[in-house]
Amino acid sequence: MIGQVVYFLRRALRNMLYSPVLSAASIFTVGVALALLAFFAIAVLNVQRLTASWAAELAVVAYLEQPPDGTVLNRWLSEIRAYPEVAEVTYVSRQEAYQRFKKRLGNDADLLDGLGADVLPASLEIRLKPEQREAMAAVVERLGRNKALGELHYGREWLERFEAFLLLLRTIGAALGGFLVLAALVIVANTIKLTLYARQDELEAMTMVGATALFIKLPYLIEGALQGLFGGMMALLVSFVAFRVILRESLGNILLLTGIDTIHFLPFAWQGLLVVAGALIGLLGSLLALRKFVRFCQD
Amino acid sequence: MIQLFNLTKAFQRDQNALSDVTLRVTKGEFVYLTGPSGAGKSTLLKMICCAERPTRGQILMDGRNITQLATRYIPHLRRNLGIVFQDFKLLNRRTVFENVAFPLEVQGRRRIEISKKVYNVLKQVGLEHRLSHNPLQLSGGEQQRVAVARALVVDPLVLLADEPTGNLDPDVTMDIMELFKGANARGTTIVMATHDRGLIRQFPRRVIALEAGRVVGDNQP
Numbered sequence: 282m283i284g285q286v287v288y289f290l291r292r293a294l295r296n297m298l299y300s301p302v303l304s305a306a307s308i309f310t311v312g313v314a315l316a317l318l319a320f321f322a323i324a325v326l327n328v329q330r331l332t333a334s335w336a337a338e339l340a341v342v343a344y345l346e347q348p349p350d351g352t353v354l355n356r357w358l359s360e361i362r363a364y365p366e367v368a369e370v371t372y373v374s375r376q377e378a379y380q381r382f383k384k385r386l387g388n389d390a391d392l393l394d395g396l397g398a399d400v401l402p403a404s405l406e407i408r409l410k411p412e413q414r415e416a417m418a419a420v421v422e423r424l425g426r427n428k429a430l431g432e433l434h435y436g437r438e439w440l441e442r443f444e445a446f447l448l449l450l451r452t453i454g455a456a457l458g459g460f461l462v463l464a465a466l467v468i469v470a471n472t473i474k475l476t477l478y479a480r481q482d483e484l485e486a487m488t489m490v491g492a493t494a495l496f497i498k499l500p501y502l503i504e505g506a507l508q509g510l511f512g513g514m515m516a517l518l519v520s521f522v523a524f525r526v527i528l529r530e531s532l533g534n535i536l537l538l539t540g541i542d543t544i545h546f547l548p549f550a551w552q553g554l555l556v557v558a559g560a561l562i563g564l565l566g567s568l569l570a571l572r573k574f575v576r577f578c579q580d
Numbered sequence: 581m582i583q584l585f586n587l588t589k590a591f592q593r594d595q596n597a598l599s600d601v602t603l604r605v606t607k608g609e610f611v612y613l614t615g616p617s618g619a620g621k622s623t624l625l626k627m628i629c630c631a632e633r634p635t636r637g638q639i640l641m642d643g644r645n646i647t648q649l650a651t652r653y654i655p656h657l658r659r660n661l662g663i664v665f666q667d668f669k670l671l672n673r674r675t676v677f678e679n680v681a682f683p684l685e686v687q688g689r690r691r692i693e694i695s696k697k698v699y700n701v702l703k704q705v706g707l708e709h710r711l712s713h714n715p716l717q718l719s720g721g722e723q724q725r726v727a728v729a730r731a732l733v734v735d736p737l738v739l740l741a742d743e744p745t746g747n748l749d750p751d752v753t754m755d756i757m758e759l760f761k762g763a764n765a766r767g768t769t770i771v772m773a774t775h776d777r778g779l780i781r782q783f784p785r786r787v788i789a790l791e792a793g794r795v796v797g798d799n800q801p
């Protein structure tokens with residue numbers, strides 16, 4: 282078994298060494314395509330993190346003109362808590378609102394000195410479950426039926442606009458990524474075809490002495506997968522270097538303004554995925570190339 | 581061993597490369613296929629090893645009908661065949677040893693067994709001192725001996741040879757014929773296409789003559 286693996290690996294490596302330029306071309310193609318894809322993924326992931334952190338803070342705030350008495354408040358709280366979309370309801374009293382505001386003002390807190398602790402209205406802060414964010418309009422509508430709740434505020438529009446941007450970014454990324462991967466696939470398939478043209482006699486000779494299709498193809502499939510794997514690793518390296526020297530700065534400058542603290546590289550699982558994707562491109566590319574070359578019979 | 585019934589092959593319509601060929605080669609026979617260029621010799625050999633499919637007719641190999649043998653079984657059929665071509669068809673990026681070892685590797689034989697068999701058969705063809713050479717470093721006659729070694733290393737039931745001496749000098753031709761005779765003496769059935777009349781006179785065996793795709797003669801010496 283191990284002997285077999287070594288045997289096919291050796292044949293694959295030998296094939297690669299026989300055509301180093303073409304092998305390098307395959308690796309390079311996969312590497313460039315996947316590196317571009319990785320750049321996009323980094324941008325999308327970070328913007329996504331930003332919107333997620335915003336969305337987590339997103340709440341419907343109901344300002345109460347008259348702070349209700351304890352029993353009414355408790356009834357409202359349990360009523361709203363019973364909404365399936367709602368994750369959490371908190372009552373913010375006038376005093377708490379005042380304290381919060383003071384804290385937010387920081388050094389300018391003395392501006393409030395002349396005012397009483399009851400300048401700000403009490404409110405209910407209603408946070409939705411993250412997966413129920415689409416239901417915000419429905420929740421607001423339902424809350425609106427309770428006239429005592431007064432004005433309802435929610436910061437939906439700008440989030441929606443941002444999510445639309447994110448969707449655009451993702452769509453562009455997916456389209457570009459699909460195109461790049463396809464292009465890489467075609468180029469790899471053709472590169473391997475070039476090496477197969479040169480070995481046509483050899484492939485024919487192999488079919489004549491009883492080799493099975495798999496036996497003949499396996500080294501080429503391994504060769505393709507290895508080239509793709511190296512391409513994927515190259516993409517990972519290139520995108521990491523680019524991330525360190527360019528992306529973190531420029532993307533950071535844009536996103537830091539919006540309150541995100543650090544720009545992240547691809548998570549570990551995605552790094553693995555990138556390399557695996559490379560290997561798959563290579564494998565599929567050589568599979569496509571081999572289709573016409575290994576023939577046992579002219580039919 | 582090989583039975584053909586009304587075997588017909590038309591590459592283009594209304595133009596048969598082979599027409600209604602019916603013949604029988606028994607186990608251990610040595611048969612020449614002769615006929616002018618274009619008579620259909622190569623086509624016949626190709627159909628016996630399933631490299632071409634017949635348009636009509638049936639092929640039986642060792643009692644088994646291989647006329648419409650599924651492609652995935654073709655490798656197994658060929659493991660029982662030795663095939664020698666006019667242009668050798670060696671793997672030029674591999675050594676002589678690796679070329680001869682390849683049909684055994686394909687069958688998943690053990691390393692030690694492979695080495696022993698390859699060395700023995702290379703000794704038989706007189707090339708044991710060349711085993712680390714590349715085929716392209718050898719003369720035409722030596723290359724064809726490597727090809728014969730590769731065909732014989734699996735102890736084939738049948739050896740198919742398509743003008744194996746067509747590119748070789750007369751004295752080298754004799755070497756190859758001696759190898760075939762030896763294999764035949766050890767029980768391998770041999771079908772050899774040639775248009776070398778002199779060769780047939782020197783090594784007289786059964787001769788099947790083809791002309792324009794038809795059998796026009798079948799003579800024992």
Ligand SMILES: Nc1ncnc2c1ncn2[C@@H]1O[C@H](COP(=O)(O)OP(=O)(O)O)[C@@H](O)[C@H]1O
Pocket residue numbers: 591592596597615616617618619620621622623624
């Ligand atoms: N692949 C092919 N396509 C079309 N015609 C072919 C093909 N192979 C052989 N032929 C034709 O079949 C006939 C027999 O050819 P072949 O078997 O090669 O003859 P031989 O080997 O006796 O010289 C010839 O007329 C040849 O042109």
Ligand SMILES: [Mg+2]
Pocket residue numbers: 621622623742
């Ligand atoms: Mg011919």
